[in-house]
Amino acid sequence: MADDTALRERTATLCRMLGRQGLIGMFGHVSLRVPGTSHVLLSPGAGSEKCEVRAKDIFVLDLDGTVLEHPAGRKVPAEWKIHTQIHRDRPDALSVVHLHAPYATLLGISGRELVPVFSHGAFLRTGVPVYDNPRLITTDAQAATLSRSLGQGIAVQMRGHGVCVAGVSAEAAFFACTFLEENARKQFEAASLGGARPLSPAEAADCAAANFSQYSFDLLWQYYEHKDEMADQLGCLAAPRGLS
Amino acid sequence: MADDTALRERTATLCRMLGRQGLIGMFGHVSLRVPGTSHVLLSPGAGSEKCEVRAKDIFVLDLDGTVLEHPAGRKVPAEWKIHTQIHRDRPDALSVVHLHAPYATLLGISGRELVPVFSHGAFLRTGVPVYDNPRLITTDAQAATLSRSLGQGIAVQMRGHGVCVAGVSAEAAFFACTFLEENARKQFEAASLGGARPLSPAEAADCAAANFSQYSFDLLWQYYEHKDEMADQLGCLAAPRGLS
Amino acid sequence: MADDTALRERTATLCRMLGRQGLIGMFGHVSLRVPGTSHVLLSPGAGSEKCEVRAKDIFVLDLDGTVLEHPAGRKVPAEWKIHTQIHRDRPDALSVVHLHAPYATLLGISGRELVPVFSHGAFLRTGVPVYDNPRLITTDAQAATLSRSLGQGIAVQMRGHGVCVAGVSAEAAFFACTFLEENARKQFEAASLGGARPLSPAEAADCAAANFSQYSFDLLWQYYEHKDEMADQLGCLAAPRGLS
Amino acid sequence: MADDTALRERTATLCRMLGRQGLIGMFGHVSLRVPGTSHVLLSPGAGSEKCEVRAKDIFVLDLDGTVLEHPAGRKVPAEWKIHTQIHRDRPDALSVVHLHAPYATLLGISGRELVPVFSHGAFLRTGVPVYDNPRLITTDAQAATLSRSLGQGIAVQMRGHGVCVAGVSAEAAFFACTFLEENARKQFEAASLGGARPLSPAEAADCAAANFSQYSFDLLWQYYEHKDEMADQLGCLAAPRGLS
Numbered sequence: 001m002a003d004d005t006a007l008r009e010r011t012a013t014l015c016r017m018l019g020r021q022g023l024i025g026m027f028g029h030v031s032l033r034v035p036g037t038s039h040v041l042l043s044p045g046a047g048s049e050k051c052e053v054r055a056k057d058i059f060v061l062d063l064d065g066t067v068l069e070h071p072a073g074r075k076v077p078a079e080w081k082i083h084t085q086i087h088r089d090r091p092d093a094l095s096v097v098h099l100h101a102p103y104a105t106l107l108g109i110s111g112r113e114l115v116p117v118f119s120h121g122a123f124l125r126t127g128v129p130v131y132d133n134p135r136l137i138t139t140d141a142q143a144a145t146l147s148r149s150l151g152q153g154i155a156v157q158m159r160g161h162g163v164c165v166a167g168v169s170a171e172a173a174f175f176a177c178t179f180l181e182e183n184a185r186k187q188f189e190a191a192s193l194g195g196a197r198p199l200s201p202a203e204a205a206d207c208a209a210a211n212f213s214q215y216s217f218d219l220l221w222q223y224y225e226h227k228d229e230m231a232d233q234l235g236c237l238a239a240p241r242g243l244s
Numbered sequence: 245m246a247d248d249t250a251l252r253e254r255t256a257t258l259c260r261m262l263g264r265q266g267l268i269g270m271f272g273h274v275s276l277r278v279p280g281t282s283h284v285l286l287s288p289g290a291g292s293e294k295c296e297v298r299a300k301d302i303f304v305l306d307l308d309g310t311v312l313e314h315p316a317g318r319k320v321p322a323e324w325k326i327h328t329q330i331h332r333d334r335p336d337a338l339s340v341v342h343l344h345a346p347y348a349t350l351l352g353i354s355g356r357e358l359v360p361v362f363s364h365g366a367f368l369r370t371g372v373p374v375y376d377n378p379r380l381i382t383t384d385a386q387a388a389t390l391s392r393s394l395g396q397g398i399a400v401q402m403r404g405h406g407v408c409v410a411g412v413s414a415e416a417a418f419f420a421c422t423f424l425e426e427n428a429r430k431q432f433e434a435a436s437l438g439g440a441r442p443l444s445p446a447e448a449a450d451c452a453a454a455n456f457s458q459y460s461f462d463l464l465w466q467y468y469e470h471k472d473e474m475a476d477q478l479g480c481l482a483a484p485r486g487l488s
Numbered sequence: 489m490a491d492d493t494a495l496r497e498r499t500a501t502l503c504r505m506l507g508r509q510g511l512i513g514m515f516g517h518v519s520l521r522v523p524g525t526s527h528v529l530l531s532p533g534a535g536s537e538k539c540e541v542r543a544k545d546i547f548v549l550d551l552d553g554t555v556l557e558h559p560a561g562r563k564v565p566a567e568w569k570i571h572t573q574i575h576r577d578r579p580d581a582l583s584v585v586h587l588h589a590p591y592a593t594l595l596g597i598s599g600r601e602l603v604p605v606f607s608h609g610a611f612l613r614t615g616v617p618v619y620d621n622p623r624l625i626t627t628d629a630q631a632a633t634l635s636r637s638l639g640q641g642i643a644v645q646m647r648g649h650g651v652c653v654a655g656v657s658a659e660a661a662f663f664a665c666t667f668l669e670e671n672a673r674k675q676f677e678a679a680s681l682g683g684a685r686p687l688s689p690a691e692a693a694d695c696a697a698a699n700f701s702q703y704s705f706d707l708l709w710q711y712y713e714h715k716d717e718m719a720d721q722l723g724c725l726a727a728p729r730g731l732s
Numbered sequence: 733m734a735d736d737t738a739l740r741e742r743t744a745t746l747c748r749m750l751g752r753q754g755l756i757g758m759f760g761h762v763s764l765r766v767p768g769t770s771h772v773l774l775s776p777g778a779g780s781e782k783c784e785v786r787a788k789d790i791f792v793l794d795l796d797g798t799v800l801e802h803p804a805g806r807k808v809p810a811e812w813k814i815h816t817q818i819h820r821d822r823p824d825a826l827s828v829v830h831l832h833a834p835y836a837t838l839l840g841i842s843g844r845e846l847v848p849v850f851s852h853g854a855f856l857r858t859g860v861p862v863y864d865n866p867r868l869i870t871t872d873a874q875a876a877t878l879s880r881s882l883g884q885g886i887a888v889q890m891r892g893h894g895v896c897v898a899g900v901s902a903e904a905a906f907f908a909c910t911f912l913e914e915n916a917r918k919q920f921e922a923a924s925l926g927g928a929r930p931l932s933p934a935e936a937a938d939c940a941a942a943n944f945s946q947y948s949f950d951l952l953w954q955y956y957e958h959k960d961e962m963a964d965q966l967g968c969l970a971a972p973r974g975l976s
Contacts, residue, residue: 026467047463109361110437117841118892119866134363134447160362191436192923193842203866219779223758270711291707353605354681378607404606435680514955535951597849598925622851623938648850679924
């Protein structure tokens with residue numbers, strides 16, 4: 001087996017950072033594909049505190065669903081097929097995340113489309129399709145339908161349930177999760193003020209060209225990695241405040 | 245008297261966990277019936293910090309209202325008849341909880357019905373009746389009317405006051421409290437967006453079948469038990485963030 | 489001079505508890521009249537951290553405005569005439585509080601009347617008049633007009649500014665501040681849901697009879713006194729969460 | 733070079749205090765001009781935790797954009813031209829701040845004008861123009877247009893992006909940032925209640941005369957400087973709660 005130590009660390013860090021943001025909660029999970037292999041590194045399922053997940057807690061699954069490594073005392077996520085299915089269908093997406101992010105979920109519940117309303121949400125301009133089914137994803141058929149809804153996109157709404165995000169890297173997925181949720185929150189809040197004025201197609205294209213890049217992904221990741229270290233030192237679960 | 249040590253611990257833990265979630269506040273209380281007996285274990289009343297309640301602080305009442313054990317320095321809840329009445333009327337409900345949960349109370353104030361809008365709120369499909377009286381429950385007649393409003397249900401709104409929840413176990417009641425409040429919050433927030441699209445009857449039935457089970461109740465309980473331990477270590481009252 | 493040590497402690501505690509609730513902020517202040525005297529004990533003005541105020545930081549003013557004791561390094565509140573005026577006009581009101589409570593202030597900004605919408609807000613049934621002037625209270629004329637607006641009431645809105653509360657005791661004032669703000673928050677939130685259904689006059693009278701009493705005032709005070717002690721131990725300013 | 737040690741400290745403190753308020757986030761920055769020189773002291777760019785910025789982390793730029801000092805391991809803000817441009821155009825504005833303040837940004841997204849609705853927002857009576865472009869400010873032309881939008885004002889909205897504030901001192905800028913955001917939040921919240929009633933021109937003029945002064949700026953600065961010191965002692969990033 002390839003030396004995937006660094007990738008296991010990154011899977012755990014992604015899980016903790018989303019946990020500290022309050023986006024993943026009890027029921028979310030994240031995965032990274034080991035490049036050039038059929039191995040998927042997957043964070044543990046419900047019952048594990050997401051802000052404490054470490055490399056030793058990471059599952060290794062084969063793309064066919066075989067559990068290659070099962071950390072002691074951890075449960076495989078009930079919805080693990082989300083990950084194997086999307087990794088099979090989207091070899092470009094090295095990272096797949098399933099969140100119960102409050103505001104993104106809220107827009108789904110309310111039947112509202114996610115559209116970019118501020119500069120860091122510009123990447124949403126390619127659209128966020130909706131998987132219109134609140135049930136858990138536990139069958140091959142459900143996973144396949146969800147993956148088809150996602151298509152070649154960055155994110156898919158799961159009505160009455162949550163959201164899935166696909167990224168070319170852990171850092172890309174983290175960026176998309178962070179700003180999808182912030183954009184959703186701004187859309188929610190703007191509704192009380194008569195609604196948001198979305199970015200125009202030209203504005204969104206220019207903003208995304210400027211900020212949806214590996215350079216920005218790395219900056220954001222490092223920024224939150226430091227917050228993660230500080231929260232660890234304080235012994236607390238919640239992420240220190242201050243988003244963008 | 246049967247050895248109810250573990251049940252007293254569980255009563256106290258239930259009280260602390262709801263306290264750390266901000267759902268029980270100064271005026272709520274929780275009870276467990278000791279199976280096969282007429283004994284009710286009841287958390288202390290107003291004045292006690294709910295996040296610090298321990299097994300030694302638990303009252304023991306008989307179903308007829310006699311106080312069998314009165315922890316030193318604690319007050320019996322003014323509304324203790326809520327518990328004895330519902331335990332008499334609902335032998336299946338081993339746990340009864342009275343909350344001042346902010347969003348559930350808000351829906352009552354606004355005359356809005358609780359309906360399931362996301363997967364973990366699916367259990368609300370059986371309906372949440374309303375007890376239309378904001379007064380404290382201190383008389384037998386009030387307790388009887390409240391209990392009749394609850395009927396065989398899982399929860400009952402108390403307009404301008406709070407909510408009561410009945411569960412087949414402490415874990416079931418905790419699950420119902422947690423997701424009743426989260427569902428209420430999502431309904432509240434969705435209102436700004438034009439309202440929520442509720443789960444269909446078929447969706448709600450399928451989701452409840454999948455997640456309203458002792459397996460899920462235990463998972464959620466363990467998840468929050470760990471948060472409770474961490475908050476204790478930090479010496480803080482508030483629950484670390486991150487719900488579902 | 490009478491031994492007012494305990495009253496100075498109580499003035500400081502009232503200030504800290506409101507500070508930890510986030511209701512008094514930088515610009516609020518609280519006072520207690522020493523019964524049977526013309527002395528007013530007053531918390532320090534802007535610049536002092538309200539969550540750290542101690543008995544040694546309390547000003548003593550005469551009802552005529554003379555500063556009898558001026559703690560070193562503290563500033564007398566710019567709006568001290570609020571206190572001397574209302575204490576002169578309302579000998580029954582041993583405690584006067586000026587808050588910048590977010591939701592109460594918000595209702596004033598929006599031209600909305602405070603009406604009781606839940607059991608602990610029942611005391612608002614006697615009405616909360618509005619002082620329709622956002623300017624600082626620095627002149628005798630302004631203070632007199634404000635006091636006339638308050639009249640024999642428990643609270644007065646100050647549009648675009650804040651609120652004043654008068655209580656028969658520190659505990660009464662603290663109760664009124666706490667639940668005036670919670671009622672205001674519930675009114676604000678209910679607006680998104682189509683508005684609150686207020687308590688009926690009979691409901692409000694019954695609820696206020698049951699909970700607007702020295703017994704309840706003392707319970708709430710003790711409940712928050714303990715939170716204050718715990719926040720002190722943790723060295724933090726914010727109040728631990730969980731209101732009612 | 734003049735001894736600007738105290739100014740570097742002040743730049744760092746301004747950055748930290750806005751960071752702890754949650755207004756500056758990952759992407760904001762602040763600058764002070766060294767009086768009588770062409771030097772601009774500038775906080776570091778994205779990637780640096782704003783709540784930890786110290787004097788040693790401050791960049792020195794010349795008004796022509798030359799980087800005179802580049803702290804090791806820090807990145808110059810991508811939008812540094814905001815600062816050099818406005819400092820050139822506004823020699824009276826010794827402090828320039830770029831924020832991603834949530835509520836001010838929200839009003840921009842919603843196309844809502846900032847108008848004073850409470851006493852400490854009275855300074856907004858001179859108007860907050862809108863720069864209607866969500867793109868990063870990286871070119872001379874963009875910076876010049878932004879500066880022209882600001883004109884001789886105190887603040888300018890940047891739609892879908894954030895806000896810029898200009899102050900005659902660090903303290904003035906901090907006051908304007910703090911209460912611009914609080915006013916924006918009040919406007920946002922009032923919208924659910926049917927909208928805010930703005931201060932009349934006479935009210936706003938009187939309130940601004942009373943509270944928009946160096947005396948008030950210093951008070952607010954000292955108040956938050958103390959909160960900053962306490963947060964440091966606790967080792968936490970978030971500002972202790974309690975605003976005005």
